[in-house]
Amino acid sequence: DGGITQSPKYLFRKEGQNVTLSCEQNLNHDAMYWYRQDPGQGLRLIYYSQIVNDFQKGDIAEGYSVSREKKESFPLTVTSAQKNPTAFYLCASNPGGGNPGANVLTFGAGSRLTVL
Amino acid sequence: QKEVEQNSGPLSVPEGAIASLNCTYSDRGSQSFFWYRQYSGKSPELIMSIYSNGDKEDGRFTAQLNKASQYVSLLIRDSQPSDSATYLCAVNNPGSSASKIIFGSGTRLSIRP
Numbered sequence: 001d002g003g004i005t006q007s008p009k010y011l012f013r014k015e016g017q018n019v020t021l022s023c024e025q026n027l028n029h030d031a032m033y034w035y036r037q038d039p040g041q042g043l044r045l046i047y048y049s050q051i052v053n054d055f056q057k058g059d060i061a062e063g064y065s066v067s068r069e070k071k072e073s074f075p076l077t078v079t080s081a082q083k084n085p086t087a088f089y090l091c092a093s094n095p096g097g098g099n100p101g102a103n104v105l106t107f108g109a110g111s112r113l114t115v116l
Numbered sequence: 117q118k119e120v121e122q123n124s125g126p127l128s129v130p131e132g133a134i135a136s137l138n139c140t141y142s143d144r145g146s147q148s149f150f151w152y153r154q155y156s157g158k159s160p161e162l163i164m165s166i167y168s169n170g171d172k173e174d175g176r177f178t179a180q181l182n183k184a185s186q187y188v189s190l191l192i193r194d195s196q197p198s199d200s201a202t203y204l205c206a207v208n209n210p211g212s213s214a215s216k217i218i219f220g221s222g223t224r225l226s227i228r229p
Contacts, residue, residue, distance in 0.1 A: 035219070042204055042220050045216065056216070069192070090159055090183075096215055099226065100147045103208050103217060104148075104162060105150075105217060106201075107161075108159060109126040109158075
């Protein structure tokens, strides 16, 4: 079955450490996204990528980095510069392109990061 | 002004009644509008998508879009306890990039027996 796999599901890290969250999709989607969700809040866009080797900052990119070396993969690194990294992180993808219907997002199950 | 605005709720609706959820957006060039449902601790799932003015119905759900007023709504008829969740409005943001999808803060809906 096609879908998005995020790992790990739960992650605990000490303050000041960089962590990388994995996101892999087998949907053959061109566009991939990372969102952050804090308790009781909506989704805030961190980074998105429309094609391989290209990505754009979202609304809260400071303290995060990404790469898009393969179509299937879009890992997110939470760096020590991110002041409050404890949150639920969601990866998503869509086919991309100009068709409005191609903007429907498919989500992974999420990664919950807790910084101790 | 936030780019996508929703009332945070909670919105409490009796079982069997109609729940009405509202969303406004700021980018007049937006073309894609979505409603996602999210249960606590889970990832969002698509409920409805709408791309042109008017109503779109799917079972108990109706999405309404008014681009002139920059307003999109979701109606849930015959509300069930399983509809209790957070509902997220999402819009594409072509002012930055057609691919940029942004979300409102979500409305928490509670269906009371």
